[in-house]
Every structure is written in C-alpha cells, then in structure tokens.
Amino acid sequence: MDLARTQTLTRGGATRNELKRAARRLFAERGIAAVGMREIVEAAGQRNAAAVHYYFGSKDDLLRELLIDGAQLIDEGRRVMLDAAEAAGEPGLHAIVRAAVLPNIDLAGETGENETYFRFIVGVQNERRQWFRETVRGDASIGYARYMAHIHRLLGHLPTPIVNQRILFAGLSLQTLLAAREAALDASDTGDHHFWSRPEALEGLIDTVEAILRGPLR
Structure with a gap:
C-alpha cells in the first residue's frame, strides 16, 4: 500500500472516530430524537454535511455502531x-x-466511551427500548448470558419470574448509577470527583x- 493511500485511510479512520465521539456526546446530553445529522457533523468539526451518511449510512446505523462498540468492550471484560x-x-x-x-468502569475505547456511553444507552433505552434489546446480541452479550446463567443457578431457590425481575431491577439500577457517575466525572476538569472517585x-x-x-423473598 502506497503512502498516499495509507494517509487517506488514516484520515478517514480519524474522521469516523471524531464523528462517533461527537454523536455519542450529543445523544447522551440531548437524547436520540433531538439530534440531527448536520449537528453531529458540525460538532465533530467536519465541513462535509454528508459525512455521517458517507461513513455510517443512516442514523440507526450510527446508533447501532455506537451501541455495539461499548457493549463489546464491556462484555469482553466481563x-x-x-x-x-x-477457574x-x-x-x-x-x-x-x-x-x-467492574468491566463497566473506565471503558478503554478509542472514541471516548468512558465519557458518555452510559448516558447514551440510558437515552437509547428510554426512547428505543425494543430496538436496544434487538441490537445487543451475539458476541456483544455472551458474557452477559453467562452472568444470567450464574444468577439463576445461585438464586435457584426463588421462582424464575422473581429472579428475572431482580436481574432487570439490578441492571436498570446499575445503569442509572453508572450514568450519574459518568456525568459527575465528565463535568470535572481533572476527571476526579470527591465522591465517585x-x-x-x-x-x-x-x-x-x-x-x-x-x-x-417477602
């Protein structure tokens, strides 16, 4: 591969990452429906108004990639x-x-997942819960399925509907707490917080x- 093509691909990768980082922050702070494609382009400092369409296709395609990026990072750690x-x-x-x-803490992604991911997924679940459930599957949820199997094993003395209810409540509570932690750390100039750190x-x-x-069980 010649140098010019390598530089073009590198710039393209950097632009994709800038768009993803800007989009996730806008979605996290304002919600999914409130953010338009042009706003993402402007927030990423790009001049081509069609940049999001060029790199990702539709808004749903972009949302799917942002969702899977973080989910895979978490599930790999899990x-x-x-x-x-x-063992x-x-x-x-x-x-x-x-x-x-623990795998939810300080996500080490390339596009700032640690800055906005949990506020982003809370917004996705609030606005598009069924789509969220249909999207995070396969390799992005293998560890979660193992976690679920262990919980059912350990709480086998309880009725299955109760166990599933507790898993849901625990997951939603954790996401809310992680989103609060993320927002507090993101607002800090030093990345430190008197409570969450x-x-x-x-x-x-x-x-x-x-x-x-x-x-x-009562």
Missing part, C-alpha cells in the same frame, strides 16, 4: 473476569456481581447490585 472466577471453583454471588460491574463508591455499586439480587 468474560475475562468470569473466566477467572470460574477458582464454583463462584458465589459476590464474585459474579463483581464480574458484571473514591474506592468506597465502586464497592458500593457492587454491594447495591448484590443486595437487589440477594434480598429476601
């Missing part, structure tokens, strides 16, 4: 932690919850999810 927990024997609830929660806050996230799952 699988690694579940592998480690399972040590049959894991208990605390180990499984840690494997579910403390180790106790992270342990509190884990304890909260575990408490929702473990609570006594």
Whole structure:
C-alpha cells in the first residue's frame, strides 16, 4: 500500500472516530430524537454535511455502531473476569456481581466511551427500548448470558419470574448509577470527583447490585 493511500485511510479512520465521539456526546446530553445529522457533523468539526451518511449510512446505523462498540468492550471484560472466577471453583454471588460491574468502569475505547456511553444507552433505552434489546446480541452479550446463567443457578431457590425481575431491577439500577457517575466525572476538569472517585463508591455499586439480587423473598 502506497503512502498516499495509507494517509487517506488514516484520515478517514480519524474522521469516523471524531464523528462517533461527537454523536455519542450529543445523544447522551440531548437524547436520540433531538439530534440531527448536520449537528453531529458540525460538532465533530467536519465541513462535509454528508459525512455521517458517507461513513455510517443512516442514523440507526450510527446508533447501532455506537451501541455495539461499548457493549463489546464491556462484555469482553466481563468474560475475562468470569473466566477467572470460574477457574477458582464454583463462584458465589459476590464474585459474579463483581464480574458484571467492574468491566463497566473506565471503558478503554478509542472514541471516548468512558465519557458518555452510559448516558447514551440510558437515552437509547428510554426512547428505543425494543430496538436496544434487538441490537445487543451475539458476541456483544455472551458474557452477559453467562452472568444470567450464574444468577439463576445461585438464586435457584426463588421462582424464575422473581429472579428475572431482580436481574432487570439490578441492571436498570446499575445503569442509572453508572450514568450519574459518568456525568459527575465528565463535568470535572481533572476527571476526579470527591465522591465517585473514591474506592468506597465502586464497592458500593457492587454491594447495591448484590443486595437487589440477594434480598429476601417477602
């Protein structure tokens, strides 16, 4: 590959990343329906009004890529932690919850996932919940399916509808807390926060999810 083509591909990749980062932030801060394609182009500092269409196709195609990017990052980390927990024997609830929660912290993506991803997915779920459920499948949810299987194993003494309800409540609570944490850290000039940067806050996230799952049946 000649140098000119390599430079063109590099610039194209950088432009895609800039568009994705700008789009996710706009969606996170203003919602999905309120953001137009032209606004994304302007926020990314691009001059070509058709840049989003050129790189991604439709708005739904862009949303799908943003959603899958973060979901894959989280699920890859979840699988690694579940592998480690399972290698040590049959894991208990605390180990499984840690494997579910910790991969959500400080996402190491190339387009600023750690800055806006959880506010973005809260918005997607609020506005397009069925689409969200249909989109995050396959390789982006293998670790989550393993997590679900462990929870059903560990809470097998409870009726299945109750277990599924608790998994839903725990997941929604975690997303809301992660979105609040993300917003606080994003608003900080230093990336630090007097509450959310403390180790106790992270342990509190884990304890909260575990408490929702473990609570006594009334």
